[in-house]
Amino acid sequence: MMDNQASAAAATSIEISLVSDQACLLQFSNIISDAVADQISLVTTALRELEGIIDLIPSYTTLLVVFDTGCFDRFAIQKALQGVLASIDWSSAGNRASQEVVIPVYYGPEVGPDLEDVATHCQLDIEEVIRLHSTTTYRAYAIGFTPGFAFLGNTPEVLHVPRKTTPRLKVPLGSVAIAERQTAVYPSVTPGGWQILGRTPIALVDWASDSLALIKAGDNVRFEPMTKEEFLAQGGNFDGF
Template sequence: MIAPLIYPPQLDLVSDHACLLTFSKVIDDTVADVIAQVTKALRTCEGIIDLVPSYTTLLVIFDTDHYDRFKITNKIKSLSASVDLNTIGNNERREVIIPVYYDPEVGPDLEEVATQCQLSIEDVIRLHSSTRYRAFAIGFSPGFAFLGNTPEAIRMPRKTTPRLKVPLGSVAIAEQQTAVYPSITPGGWQILGRTPIALVDWQSESLALIEVGDMVRFDPITRDEFLAQGGQLNGF
């Protein structure tokens, strides 16, 4: 068994209609694979309303109006312990490619990140865009995917004073995480650039372009390509 993995996961009731499954205290690809498999298994369980996977946990929300709480938690325990660990990591992951215009014009923290990391802007762009990221969790706002792991050479802490408004499509980093802002929200991450594509499609069944377990790669594009694809330069 993988060292950081708690399996079967620890189950804690967090309310009368929800429980939290804890798989590890360490962020790890194997842990994330197990969570993905358990999430898939629990989707077959009657009475479960929602499943919210994260880096090391899985929040399970269930219907106590029509189902007995003790019976459903026992079923959750049983299903979450049914995953064959020998099959973990064998499934091919979907890759999502995000075009990004990296430039101080839309990435106001790009120069500061380069300076603090003692790199050129070109090196920051190269390191950020040459990494394949895994979507470990979705949260904060609809379609906001927490991606890891950002290369150590360009890791930066969150800003001490968050911006009140981060433009739609902003690509940003914070410590070992990378994300794309799918909507205009406050935010304290270091912004490197912007994508012209929508991360949320309100008309689709899946809603978000990036889902937990996906692999994400950023593809640098020029200013002209960004504008041709519908990108907007305003927002700050």
């Protein structure tokens, strides 16, 4: 919850920049935090009601607004956005409705080729890496890179590790990985430079559903360790490495 003074500051501190002839970028802050994410969520919800908005793409500290040039020119869209920001009840920031997504993960050498290196880098044993990663509740700050790829934060500080110096050309489907303060699940086979700890047997994208992705921006996400036998029984495999 935000007090009135903080609410007023929130409305006036958001920078609006035209980044193309049909898109504006709202910059909320330079610092990643739950408070900033709550503001972005609030604005995203409000802008969905504005006629002429084609797409809204939230990220850690920004919101990209794609608009219909038949409804707005470069001046009208900025005026409309300022009007929406001025009308928002900022005191409701933080009262977001979100789901909790629990993702089962097999943390094993067959599917977590970087697990040992991460443990060495962090000066921990492998069991402690798994415990820390799986007992943290993460927030989905942004969806991007590929459909269904959710950027989740923040990992415990002791698990902050750099990306790999040489990215893999193919990261297997379902790989669970960390990089810097983030963690994520690869929803499809793609190149990637994150440190892979394990794999989930569940699908992150359902192309036949209306919602498409299992994880949505603002959701809370937890990882639940599973045994090798449970992983294989649920359709998991060791392909890809």
